[in-house]
Amino acid sequence: MIIDAHMHIAISEIKPKELTFEQVLKSLLREMKSSRVDYALAIAYYKQTNFNLSLAEELKLIQGIKKLGAIGTLDLLNYRKIDLELLDELLNKKIIKGIKLNLGYQHIYPNDKRCGPIYKLCIKHDVPAVFHTGDTLDMPGEPAAKIKYTHPIHIDDVASDFPDLKMIIAHIGNPWLIDCAEVLYKNKNVYADISGLVIKDSDLNSPYGVLMKKRIQELYIYSDPRKLLYGTDWPLASMKTYIQFTKNLGLSKMDLDYVFYKNAMRLFKL
Numbered sequence: 457m458i459i460d461a462h463m464h465i466a467i468s469e470i471k472p473k474e475l476t477f478e479q480v481l482k483s484l485l486r487e488m489k490s491s492r493v494d495y496a497l498a499i500a501y502y503k504q505t506n507f508n509l510s511l512a513e514e515l516k517l518i519q520g521i522k523k524l525g526a527i528g529t530l531d532l533l534n535y536r537k538i539d540l541e542l543l544d545e546l547l548n549k550k551i552i553k554g555i556k557l558n559l560g561y562q563h564i565y566p567n568d569k570r571c572g573p574i575y576k577l578c579i580k581h582d583v584p585a586v587f588h589t590g591d592t593l594d595m596p597g598e599p600a601a602k603i604k605y606t607h608p609i610h611i612d613d614v615a616s617d618f619p620d621l622k623m624i625i626a627h628i629g630n631p632w633l634i635d636c637a638e639v640l641y642k643n644k645n646v647y648a649d650i651s652g653l654v655i656k657d658s659d660l661n662s663p664y665g666v667l668m669k670k671r672i673q674e675l676y677i678y679s680d681p682r683k684l685l686y687g688t689d690w691p692l693a694s695m696k697t698y699i700q701f702t703k704n705l706g707l708s709k710m711d712l713d714y715v716f717y718k719n720a721m722r723l724f725k726l
């Protein structure tokens with residue numbers, strides 16, 4: 457079984473710009489089928505743009521599709537009480553499976569007071585807070601992302617202050633993998649997804665692909681292979697490439713089961 461714990465119904469810059477979100481959804485379902493991916497968690501963006509779906513629009517689009525689940529999000533700088541209440545209701549009805557925080561795009565540290573109510577909501581429903589960490593691509597038409605906010609070291613602050621909060625460091629803090637390893641090792645409530653690191657088949661054996669594999673191996677030897685979740689960051693990365701990349705990491709069959717689906721099932725309560 458394979459669960460993709462991190463993807464987006466988004467119009468990627470490397471795909472033709474005249475795509476609609478409906479067409480992206482169709483190609484997602486096609487790619488899931490051909491790569492034998494059983495379930496995928498679609499992460500919404502904190503606002504609707506020409507390239508990304510807001511949570512409300514994403515929920516409309518994927519309604520009734522059993523193979524897809526949603527991860528909610530909100531505008532960390534401008535949310536109101538009513539926005540938190542909506543997330544609370546969606547979590548109650550199990551329509552969303554977790555909440556994503558866009559640190560780098562919104563220029564906010566994870567230990568900022570404004571994030572506290574979101575963590576409390578995650579704890580109440582026992583679902584993970586997912587943090588975009590590491591390299592952050594500038595979005596067309598958006599203010600530049602700032603990566604000081606996306607260093608995985610800051611996740612330790614929250615993990616220490618909220619020991620009951622399940623947390624996922626998205627993109628294993630790339631390129632700060634060894635810092636991510638320490639945060640995973642130190643905090644039992646923190647996990648990491650391996651999404652968004654390699655894009656296409658030719659990356660697998662490139663100097664960069666080989667380096668990423670070595671760095672991930674270093675990370676799981678230092679921390680624990682069972683702290684990792686499989687995710688792609690599709691449509692950025694091809695699903696087929698990512699399954700191969702993950703199988704190449706040198707994990708045992710049992711550890712690979714945790715990475716491919718067991719961690720996602722337990723953490724997101726699927």
Ligand SMILES: [Zn+2]
Pocket residue numbers: 462463464499652689
């Ligand atoms: Zn992503």
